[in-house]
Amino acid sequence: xxxxxxxxxxxxxxxxxxxxxxxxxxxxxxxxxxxxxxxxxxxxxxxxxxxxxxxxxxxxxxxxxxxxxxxxxxxxxxxxxxxxxxxxxxxxxxxxxxxxxxxxxxxxxxxxxxxxxxxxxxxxxxxxxxxxxxxxxxxxxxxxxxxxxxxxxxxxxxxxxxxxxxxxxxxxxxxxxxxxxxxxxxxxxxxxxxxxxxxxxxxxxxxxxxxxxxxxxxxxxxxxxxxxxxxxxxx
Amino acid sequence: xxxxxxxxxxxxxxxxxxxxxxxxxxxxxxxxxxxxxxxxxxxxxxxxxxxxxxxxxxxxxxxxxxxxxxxxxxxxxxxxxxxxxxxxxxxxxxxxxxxxxxxxxxxxxxxxxxxxxxxxxxxxxxxxxxxxxxxxxxxxxxxxxxxxxxxxxxxx
Numbered sequence: 001x002x003x004x005x006x007x008x009x010x011x012x013x014x015x016x017x018x019x020x021x022x023x024x025x026x027x028x029x030x031x032x033x034x035x036x037x038x039x040x041x042x043x044x045x046x047x048x049x050x051x052x053x054x055x056x057x058x059x060x061x062x063x064x065x066x067x068x069x070x071x072x073x074x075x076x077x078x079x080x081x082x083x084x085x086x087x088x089x090x091x092x093x094x095x096x097x098x099x100x101x102x103x104x105x106x107x108x109x110x111x112x113x114x115x116x117x118x119x120x121x122x123x124x125x126x127x128x129x130x131x132x133x134x135x136x137x138x139x140x141x142x143x144x145x146x147x148x149x150x151x152x153x154x155x156x157x158x159x160x161x162x163x164x165x166x167x168x169x170x171x172x173x174x175x176x177x178x179x180x181x182x183x184x185x186x187x188x189x190x191x192x193x194x195x196x197x198x199x200x201x202x203x204x205x206x207x208x209x210x211x212x213x214x215x216x217x218x219x220x221x222x223x224x225x226x227x228x229x230x231x232x233x234x235x
Numbered sequence: 236x237x238x239x240x241x242x243x244x245x246x247x248x249x250x251x252x253x254x255x256x257x258x259x260x261x262x263x264x265x266x267x268x269x270x271x272x273x274x275x276x277x278x279x280x281x282x283x284x285x286x287x288x289x290x291x292x293x294x295x296x297x298x299x300x301x302x303x304x305x306x307x308x309x310x311x312x313x314x315x316x317x318x319x320x321x322x323x324x325x326x327x328x329x330x331x332x333x334x335x336x337x338x339x340x341x342x343x344x345x346x347x348x349x350x351x352x353x354x355x356x357x358x359x360x361x362x363x364x365x366x367x368x369x370x371x372x373x374x375x376x377x378x379x380x381x382x383x384x385x386x387x388x389x390x391x
Binding site: 017020021023026071072073074075076077078085087088089090091092093094095096097098099112114116126128130132 | 260
């Protein structure tokens with residue numbers, strides 16, 4: 001498995017869709033992904049899968065993993081290839097392209113690649129990903145309490161989210177994250193269909209905090225926007 | 236050395252090993268036919284029937300039936316009417332191969348267009364290839380094994 005760690009010329013377009021139907025955003029993501037898939041010192045045909053975390057290279061946009069809410073289409077093709085005259089036969093290939101949204105909301109591209117030819121490589125592939133989604137806008141994001149006196153026991157906090165319209169289908173997802181390893185919380189909270197608010201519970205682990213004051217930032221994301229809130233932790 | 240027909244046209248209604256994705260977005264609350272359709276895929280090149288054992292540049296025209304590859308998007312909620320559809324396409328070489336028996340190599344997509352053949356939307360691609368192993372059958376389909384395409388259709 002190849003994990004793409006670099007993308008050049010990453011570009012994004014966000015189009016507001018006004019309906020009818022629940023789709024309210026169309027995103028187009030393009031770029032050139034670096035994989036440096038080497039053929040080695042032989043002429044065997046080498047195959048592998050390259051996984052591109054599209055979200056991480058395009059503004060950390062997260063999507064509802066429900067396929068009824070997020071519709072995807074994608075394409076990829078070889079962009080940069082290399083061969084040497086050591087090879088008797090060469091191949092560079094993108095054989096299949098499969099976009100999906102992971103459980104944590106990250107838009108991901110699974111690209112089956114192949115390369116052949118002694119000391120050659122398939123260095124990069126180009127991609128286009130289209131995502132039509134019914135993502136909701138996060139209008140309010142709160143954390144309670146705002147300040148915590150931390151002792152020997154773990155302390156609880158609650159995250160509240162409010163979206164701009166009643167959730168449809170299987171609900172609306174708001175993805176949650178924190179900048180501090182001592183704070184734990186679920187990676188998403190689901191707003192039930194027909195409602196606009198939802199809550200999630202998190203905990204603060206006293207073993208992971210230093211003495212004194214620490215500000216913990218909690219972030220809520222949808223494909224459309226993000227908001228943050230913070231807790232002042234005193235130990 | 237053999238000879239090849241120049242500008243051979245290849246067309247198929249079946250696409251083994253095709254990797255396709257697509258979706259549509261409705262554009263009207265009163266007319267369900269109106270929609271934006273995005274179609275993408277990686278599809279095998281059909282190749283030519285004759286053996287090739289030369290280094291001549293070989294053009295070929297591939298005609299790909301998108302209604303077969305994308306039946307859901309092209310037929311639901313209603314078939315795309317040719318007189319109300321505008322389609323734009325881009326195509327690249329997705330899979331290519333060659334060997335050192337060739338003196339020269341070429342992998343090319345020269346021209347892309349879409350057109351309706353009856354009710355079916357066709358992707359028409361001019362490709363060219365050069366090289367290939369000695370005595371190879373299905374020259375273009377091996378040197379250029381697969382094409383990647385993206386087609387956007389707006390039904391007004």
